[in-house]
Amino acid sequence: MADTTTNEAKISIKVFVDKVKKRVVYAEADHSFVDILFSLMTLPLGTIVKMLGKHADTKFEALGSLNNLYQSLKDIPESYFATEECKFMLLNPRSLSYDHCKNLKLKIDRTKPVKYFICESCRSKGYRTSCYYSICNKAICKICGGLMNTPHSFDSSICVGDGGVFVSDIGNFIVTDDFYVMPYSVAGIFRLLTDLGINDTSHLEEIKLDMDSEQMVFLLKIALSLDSPFTRLIFHRNNPIRTGLVVYGHGSTSDRSAFIKKEKSTCSNIVLEISLQKLTGKLLFAEAKEDFAEFLFGLLSIPLGTVVGTLMNGASSISCMDNIFKSISNMSVGRYLKSQDIKDMLLEPHFGQEYSSKNKLFPIKGTRTLLEVSMPNTSAANQKSQVLKDMLLKKRCTASYQLKDPRLNKQLLLQSSMFFVTNDLVISPSSSQLAMNTLNKLKVKLDDIEKYEISIGLEEVSNSKIKFFGLRLLKAALRSRSTLTSILEHHLKK
Template structure:
C-alpha cells in the first residue's frame, strides 16, 4: 500500500455513555482507531513524552519528569559527546515500526522523517562501508562530511490497515481494554459497571483527530477513565495513578536476567541530614549515559519486558494485555506485527554499553535496496559510550542534568539555606533493581531520586544494629571501640548507646536515650525526665543527640551536651 497524507483526516468513533453519570461505558472502533491506539507501544519514551509535553489540553498536568531529562539532552554541551551525531541519535530513537507510521490514520509521532547520508568519497562508497542518519557526520575512513543523501525504500505488502485486521471492529473500554466486538463482551462490560437499565445509556459519535489522540494518550497516563475525559471535557479525571507493587516487576525482570553478572553503575547522593531532604546527586559519564538511555526505551518494552505489565499506569497495562491476548489471523494481521507492538525493536543497532536494561536491538542495520550495501556508522567510542570520559555531572531530583560545578553546588546550598555540616553523602551501586526504581519514579513524579532511592536509604539509616545482629532488648549497646576518645585514663574506651526497644517497635527498632563515651564501670546518668539510667563508664560524656542511630553504627550531628559524671 502507499502512504498518503492523513493529517486532517478524522476518525469517527461511536461511544456508549451513561447520560446521568456523564461516563463513557465503551467505544465501538474500527481498525483505524485501534491501529493508532496500539501504535503508541512502539514509541520510544523520549518521543512519547516530547509529544505529550505539546498537548493542547492544559488541564492535563505534566507526567513525571522525563521531559526535563529530554530538555537536558537538548541543551547538553556537544563537547562532552564522543561523536557529532550522538545527540541527534539519542533525541530521535526509532523502532522497527517507524516505517509503518505513515500508514496510520493518525501518526502522533512528530519526529522528522529519517534521512540517510553517505560519504562523497568514491573509495568510501563500497560494500560494507558506512552510512549515517545525521547530515555532516564525519566519515570514519577519510574524515569528510557525510552529506550525500541516499534513499531507503519501504513498501508495506499489506493493505488498508496496519496492525489489526482491516474489517474487524473492536470494543474499547473506558480503561483502554480492547476486545473484539461481540455482544456478550459488551453486555458483560456494562453489567460489570453496575448499569443494568439500558434507558440510561445513549450512543454518541465523536470525531477523533491527531490532537484528540494525544489528549487520550496523556489522559491514559493520569487517570483510569481516559475516554470519559476525552468526551466530557469538563469532567476531571477520577482515580489518579495507581501504585502497584513494583517489587513484582523487579522480581520478574531479575529472574530472567542475571543481575549479579551485569554491569553496576555508581551514583553519589547528597541529602540534608537534619531533614532527610534530597539535595543533588553526582554522577560520572557512565551513569548519565544510562540515564539518557531512558529516552530510547520503547513503551512496549517498558510495560512488558521491564515491568511485566505492572506499571503505575493501569490503562497502559490494560492496553498491553489486550494486544498480548489478541489472536493472530482473526484479529492481528501477523505474528511479526504483534511482536512489533509488544516486543518493539530499536532500529539502530548501537546501544550504549551502559544501558543495563535488556533492550531488543538488531545485529546489524543496512540500507535496503541500495547498492553497494552500506551499514550504520557506529556513533560511539571504542568503549561503547556516547559521553566522553572522564566527566562528572550534577543531577537534580527532577532530572535536570548539567556538568558538575563546585560553585553551582555552593550556590544551590546557599539558596536552600543548608549548612555545609548538615550535608551527608552516600555512594549507591546501581543495578537493574535500582535502575528500575529510578525509571519508575521518573515516570510518575518530580522527585526521582527521593522516591526511587533515598526513601529506602533513609529507612536503613534509621535502623539500629548491634554489631552484626538486631537489638533484642532495651539496654546499653557498644557502637565504637578500640580507640581512645578523649578519656583521661589509659583503659580502652567505647562509645555506647542507650536504647529502648519497645513492644511496638518490632524487628529490633529502638528509640535512643543517650550516647555515652566512657569505660566499663557503671555510670548513673540523669535523664531528661530526671529518671536514673545506669550505663557503662566512669568519666563518660553523655549527650542526647538529635539524630536517629545509623545503620550498623551511630553518627553524631549537632548533638547537645547533656552533662558529665
C-alpha cells in the first residue's frame, strides 16, 4: 500500500528548553503556527470536540463534560427533535470563519465544506424570488412541502491575500509555554528569561519540531487541559496525563431559597428536578424538560472566542486559551494582524447558528450566515477591506435565497419531552428503566433518595442571577466532569 502521509504539510518551530529544570521556556514560530493558534478562537465548541475526538491519543480528554454532551446529541433519536434539520444543525455548528481557516497550512479542522440544498419543484416553477435553501438534504420546503434535496452551489471562496491567514508573514513570533504570543524581539526574549529566573543561557537548548496536523491537534488537546503544553509535549509525552479537572462552585453566596421553589411561577422557567442521595448528599441525576436540554446542546454552537472573551472577559479558566485571546487583543493591526476586520473576527467571532434555542441564558444572538449577511455600508474606505468585498460578492450571488428556519415554533426539540441528565452531562430521553439502572450502578436504594425542584427564571435574559447560573454551568462543563454538582452544590446544601 502506498504511503499517503509523505506529502502531508508540516510546520517547523524551534523550541528552547531549560535543560536543568526540564521545562520549555518559549518557542519561536512563523505566521503558519500562530495562524492555527488564533484560528481556535473562531471554532464552535462542538467543532473542537469533534476535532479532538478524532485524535488517536486517548490518555486524557479535554473540555470536561462537553464530550459527553456532544455524544449525547449524536445518540438521541431524531424523533425527539422538532425536525431532522435541527439535529443536523446542532451536530454541525458552523464557523463564519470557515473559508478563512481553509487556507491554514495545516488542516486541523476536518469539517467538510457546507453543502446547500434547494427545492427543485419550486425552482422549476419559477419561485426564485422567494426560494429557501438549507444545509440539510432532509429539509421540507416551506412553500410546497417538497423535499429540499437538490444540490445548489454558491461561491464561497475567500481571498486572504499574501502571507498568513490572520497574521502577516514579515517576521517570527515568540510563543510562551502557556501560549502567550508576541512579536519576536531579542529584548522580549531577555525579559521572558529574566521573568523566569534564567540568567545562565548555557542552560538553554534548541529543539526543532516538525509538526503535522495530527501532532498539532495533540498539542492543542493538551493546551485545553494543562497550562504548559510545550513542556508536556517535550518532556512527558509518554507519561499518563492527569488532567486535574477543576470543580467549581465556591464563589457564590446566593440564598438557597432563591433557586429552590415548590410553588408555581407566572414567568417562563427552566425547571430541574434534582435527585440526591440522603446519606451522602451526592447528586445522582437530574430530570428536565426539553428547554434545559436545548440550552445545553446550544452551548456546542458557541465559538471559543465568544466563550473566552464576550462571556468570560478573558478568564475562562483555560489558561492557554485566555492567553491566546489576550495576545490577539494586544497585537497591533497592520504590521502583525492583517486588518482590523481580522482582529474583530478573532476577538468577537460570529455565533454562526442564526436559529438557536430560545432558552439560551446568555445575551448573545445568532448571526446570519455569510450568505445572508446584511448589506453593509459601501463607502470607499470600507471597500478597501477584502473581507467586506468577499461578503458583498456573496450577497449579490445569493440575494434571491434565504436560509430556511429548521425549528418548529422556534423549538429545536419537541415539547413535552423529558430528559435524564447525569452529573457529567450525559443526556438521554428519560425512562424509569434508565433511572433504576443508574441507581443500581451507584448502589443507591430508593429510600435513600430525596428530590428538589430548582427553577431558573427566563423572564429577563440579562438578569445577573440567570446569566451567572449559565456562566457557571458553561465554565464547569469546560473543565469538570461533575458539572451539575459544581453549579448546584451551594443551592442544595442543608
